Every structure is written in C-alpha cells, then in structure tokens.
Amino acid sequence: xxxxxxxxxxxxxTYFFREALRRMWVSKRTSFVAIAMIAMSLLIVxxxxxxxxxxGRAVVRAEGKSRVNVFLAVDAPPAQISAVGNWLAxxxxxxxxxxxxxxxxxxxxxxxxxxxxxxxxxxDENPFPPSYECEVAPAVxxxxxxxxxxxxxxxxxxxxxxxxxxxxxxxxxxxxxxxNVAGLIAGGLLAIAAAFTIANVIRLTMMLYRQEIxxxxxxxxxxxxIRGPFLIEGVLQGLIGxxxxxxxxxxxxxxxxxxxxxxxxxxxxxxxxxxxxWRKLLALLVGGMIAGYLGSWMSVRESGEEGP
Amino acid sequence: MIHFYHVTKQxxxxxxxxxxxxxxxxxxxxxxxxxxxxxxxxxxxKLILRQMQPTEGQVVVNGRNLKAMKRSHLPAFRxxxxxxxxxxxxIERMTVFENLSFILTVLGLPPREHKKRVYSALRAVSLNHKxxxxxxxxSGGEQQRIAIARALINDxxxxxxxxxxxxxxxxxxxxxxxxxxxxxxxxSTVLIATHDRELIERSGRRVITLxxxxxxxxxxxxPQRAPRVEPLFGIGG
Numbered sequence: 009x010x011x012x013x014x015x016x017x018x019x020x021x022t023y024f025f026r027e028a029l030r031r032m033w034v035s036k037r038t039s040f041v042a043i044a045m046i047a048m049s050l051l052i053v054x055x056x057x058x059x060x061x062x063x064g065r066a067v068v069r070a071e072g073k074s075r076v077n078v079f080l081a082v083d084a085p086p087a088q089i090s091a092v093g094n095w096l097a098x099x100x101x102x103x104x105x106x107x108x109x110x111x112x113x114x115x116x117x118x119x120x121x122x123x124x125x126x127x128x129x130x131x132d133e134n135p136f137p138p139s140y141e142c143e144v145a146p147a148v149x150x151x152x153x154x155x156x157x158x159x160x161x162x163x164x165x166x167x168x169x170x171x172x173x174x175x176x177x178x179x180x181x182x183x184x185x186x187x188n189v190a191g192l193i194a195g196g197l198l199a200i201a202a203a204f205t206i207a208n209v210i211r212l213t214m215m216l217y218r219q220e221i222x223x224x225x226x227x228x229x230x231x232x233x234i235r236g237p238f239l240i241e242g243v244l245q246g247l248i249g250x251x252x253x254x255x256x257x258x259x260x261x262x263x264x265x266x267x268x269x270x271x272x273x274x275x276x277x278x279x280x281x282x283x284x285x286w287r288k289l290l291a292l293l294v295g296g297m298i299a300g301y302l303g304s305w306m307s308v309r310e311s312g313e314e315g316p
Numbered sequence: 317m318i319h320f321y322h323v324t325k326q327x328x329x330x331x332x333x334x335x336x337x338x339x340x341x342x343x344x345x346x347x348x349x350x351x352x353x354x355x356x357x358x359x360x361x362k363l364i365l366r367q368m369q370p371t372e373g374q375v376v377v378n379g380r381n382l383k384a385m386k387r388s389h390l391p392a393f394r395x396x397x398x399x400x401x402x403x404x405x406x407i408e409r410m411t412v413f414e415n416l417s418f419i420l421t422v423l424g425l426p427p428r429e430h431k432k433r434v435y436s437a438l439r440a441v442s443l444n445h446k447x448x449x450x451x452x453x454x455s456g457g458e459q460q461r462i463a464i465a466r467a468l469i470n471d472x473x474x475x476x477x478x479x480x481x482x483x484x485x486x487x488x489x490x491x492x493x494x495x496x497x498x499x500x501x502x503x504s505t506v507l508i509a510t511h512d513r514e515l516i517e518r519s520g521r522r523v524i525t526l527x528x529x530x531x532x533x534x535x536x537x538x539p540q541r542a543p544r545v546e547p548l549f550g551i552g553g
Binding site: 020022023220222223224225226227228229230231233 | 365367391392393394395396397399401405406407409418419421422423424427466
C-alpha cells in the first residue's frame with residue numbers, strides 16, 4: 009500500500025518556512041499590502057481592547073471600595089454638617105468616613121481637570137458643596153437593609169444628594185461591554201477583509217509559481233508539500249501584521265501616557281493606566297495568524313491537479 | 317511492470333492519439349518506443365505517469381491500475397517513476413543542486429544526505445561542476461543531462477524518458493544510454509521514447525514502433541555492424 013498523499017517527509021517544515029520567506033521576499037509589495045491590512049484591522053481591535061481593559065481596571069478598583077458620596081447643601085450650617093457626620097459614625101455599615109470641605113473639593117477638581125483651571129478661575133465663588141466620603145463593603149451594599157439606611161440618610165436635613173459608586177460602575181460595565189462588542193465587530197469585519205486580501209495575494213503567488221507547482225506534482229510532491237509553503241506564507245503575513253499592530257499600539261499608548269496623561273490626569277490617567285496583558289497580546293497574535301491561515305487556505309483549496 | 321490493455325486516447329472527435337494499443341513491458345526490461353512525430357509516443361508516456369487518463373482501456377504500472385488509482389495515491393506512485401521530460405521541466409529559479417535536492421526533500425531524505433546523492437547523480441552525467449548554476453545558464457544538452465540526473469537520483473522502479481538524447485551529440489548520447497543501461501542493471505525498468513533510428517539499431521533492445529497511434533511493429537533490434545571496408549589497393553584487411 010503506498011503512503012497516503014498527506015504523508016509529509018520529516019524535514020518539510022524547514023522547507024516550508026524557507027520557501028514561504030523566500031516567496032514573501034520575492035513578492036515584497038503584495039506581501040506588504042497583506043501585512044498592512046492585517047495590521048490595520050488588528051490595530052483597531054487592539055485599540056478597543058485597550059480602552060475596555062483600562063475601563064475594566066477602573067471598575068475593579070472601584071468595586072473593591074464601593075464608595076458613597078454624601079453631598080451636603082452648599083449653604084448647610086455647621087450644626088447640620090456635624091449631625092450628618094454623627095449619623096454616619098453611628099452606623100457601622102458606613103466605614104472610614106471622611107469630611108471633604110468645599111475648599112478641598114475645589115482643590116481636587118483643579119488637580120484632576122487642570123485644563124479647566126482658567127474656567128474655574130473666572131468663577132465668583134466656589135461652586136462645590138461640602139461632602140462626606142465613606143466606604144461600604146460590596147456585600148453590605150447589595151442588602152435590602154442597607155437600602156433602608158440609604159433612604160434614611162437621604163432624608164437627613166442638609167443632605168442634598170447621596171451618590172453610590174456602584175451605580176456608575178454598572179453604567180461603566182455596560183460601556184465596557186459596548187466597547188468590546190464594537191471592537192470585535194469592527195475588527196472582525198476588517199479581519200475578514202484582511203483574510204480576503206491575503207487570499208488574493210496567495211492566489212497571485214500561486215499563479216506566479218504555476219509552472220513550478222506542475223513540476224512538483226509530476227515528480228511526486230504531495231499536495232501538502234505543495235500547499236504547505238503557501239499556508240505558512242499566510243500565517244507569517246498574519247503574524248507579522250499582528251506584531252506590527254501591537255508595536256504601533258504600544259507606541260501610541262506610551263506616547264499618550266507620556267504626553268496626554270500628566271496634563272489631564274483624571275480622564276487620560278484613566279485610559280492610559282496600563283497596556284494590554286500578555287494573554288490579550290497573545291490573542292491578537294493568534295488572531296492575526298488565524299486570519300492569515302484562513303486567507304491562504306481559501307486560495308490553496310482551489311488549487312489542485314486538473315483532470316481525472 | 318508496464319501494461320497497456322486496449323488503450324485508446326481521444327482528445328476530441330477528430331483527434332485520436334492512440335488506437336486500441338496493447339503491449340507489456342516486464343520488470344527489468346529496457347525498451348525503446350519509436351515512431352515519427354505525432355505517432356503518440358508522448359501521449360503514451362503521459363498515460364504512464366497518469367498525467368492523463370485513457371478514453372478506453374486500462375493502464376497498469378507496477379501492479380496499479382491507474383484508472384482506479386485514488387488521487388491521494390498519485391504522488392507516492394509518481395515517486396517510483398523517474399521521468400525525463402522532453403522539455404526538461406527544471407525549476408528555473410532553483411540551482412541545479414536545488415532542483416535535484418528538491419526530489420530528495422519530497423522523498424523525505426535528511427538534508428545531510430542531499431549533497432552526497434546530488435553530487436553522485438551529477439557526476440554520473442558529468443555535470444558535477446555545474447552544481448551551483450541555474451538551468452538557464454546551461455546549454456540545452458546540459459539541461460537534458462540535469463533532467464536525467466534528477467530522474468535517476470532515487471533509483472526509481474521505472475525510468476521513462478521522452479527523447480532524452482534529442483539535444484546531445486553522438487558521444488554524449490552513448491554516455492547517457494550507458495547511464496540508463498546501468499540503471500537497468502540495478503533493476504530499473506527503462507522505457508525510452510526516441511526517433512533516433514541509429515541509436516535503436518545499435519542497442520539490440522526491444523523496440524515498439526508506433527504509427528498514427530497504433531503499434532505497427534514490436535521486435536528486438538539487431539545490432540548492426542559498421543559496413544566492412546574493402547582493402548584499398550590490396551593493402552590491409
């Protein structure tokens with residue numbers, strides 16, 4: 009029984025890589041187009057992932073604390089302020105209570121939004137109310153008993169508004185999901201387009217090597233042996249494209265962290281907190297390789313010996 | 317080893333390359349296939365390599381019915397055949413060494429053995445000094461010898477050659493036939509398509525003659541002696 013066609017000799021992998029690299033070098037321009045397409049699509053996916061990652065980190069930080077802000081009326085008398093402070097101190101679910109005066113609130117705003125300092129400077133008076141900040145354990149915050157306490161707090165004289173972090177955390181989580189979905193859809197569509205570009209590039213290369221492929225078949229090369237270098241070429245184009253997208257993203261991230269974050273600490277600090285973790289970087293690389301493989305597979309599956 | 321049973325190959329209604337051809341070549345035989353251009357020699361060789369299928373009849377090579385053979389078994393089958401193509405079919409972008417080494421890669425031989433085997437195959441055709449040349453840098457005759465070296469590199473069971481001496485001078489022709497004879501002695505079955513009548517007559521081998529797609533003659537060639545030269549003016553002899 010002769011060996012099956014898909015039996016490949018042991019030293020073929022070296023041959024595949026050598027041939028794939030050589031063919032990419034010979035068709036530099038077309039390979040560049042394919043790599044650029046993959047890089048562009050993965051750059052968009054990566055950018056969405058990066059935004060979602062940093063928002064996610066902010067959520068994790070906030071969830072650990074579950075802060076409550078009790079804003080008092082701007083004109084609340086000292087007696088009412090201290091009465092609210094005493095109420096918070098007597099209820100143990102509200103831990104680590106800190107008073108934030110109007111002056112401290114203004115100073116914090118100036119620090120966080122330094123680019124708005126000019127606007128703040130034009131104000132006649134300090135618009136920020138005094139407030140209390142306290143921590144509530146996440147488990148406690150979910151209990152029905154706590155809801156009753158929160159209602160009682162809102163009813164205290166001098167209390168203007170009570171804000172719970174978890175309310176905006178929930179909103180932020182929805183935004184993160186939206187960012188992830190948008191990134192995946194946009195990136196996915198572009199990755200498909202990139203795969204088609206790679207398919208066309210590989211098809212062109214196969215046309216270029218048509219005579220050589222025919223000779224290979226006649227001397228007994230298997231279809232795997234013939235197609236292998238083309239598949240590896242697609243995978244390499246995808247890998248290089250993905251690596252390029254990561255490098256561009258990292259460059260943009262470091263530039264943003266260096267130039268934008270210090271000037272507008274809160275917003276940009278929020279977005280430039282950290283780069284993508286290695287698992288997501290690996291996913292981008294694998295995604296690029298899969299897109300490249302699919303592209304070349306689309307081309308090579310059409311090729312085959314003509315005739316019976 | 318090679319069996320044709322009532323093989324007909326028709327390309328279209330008006331063009332039939334082979335008509336009801338039947339012949340058998342045993343294992344270890346050395347056979348010439350001859351006939352004028354267009355007689356059907358190349359079609360016959362293409363059928364042996366299963367580059368095409370017969371319209372009617374059966375082709376059996378090394379015990380395999382090529383009509384029934386699965387496409388997935390084709391590469392392994394072709395690796396048992398050393399084919400010398402009329403147009404050489406050398407890969408132009410590869411050096412002579414790479415052209416031959418590629419066959420060994422296909423066969424799965426470790427790269428460390430390639431140099432030794434390629435050198436040995438090229439030495440057999442006296443072209444070991446052209447190892448790093450590209451096919452287009454070689455003459456037609458040299459390219460033909462490279463194609464022969466490639467066909468012989470893996471000691472195939474069957475050697476099929478389409479006009480392998482077409483571009484060679486008489487001395488080189490004899491050298492190449494000698495190489496095929498040695499391969500035949502090592503056990504390869506050899507089938508050579510040629511219209512070189514002189515070469516065939518000298519060989520003393522079996523000859524199948526084709527004419528317009530039909531076998532018109534099958535015989536053992538009788539080696540012809542050089543015509544006797546009468547002594548001139550009674551001197552010599």
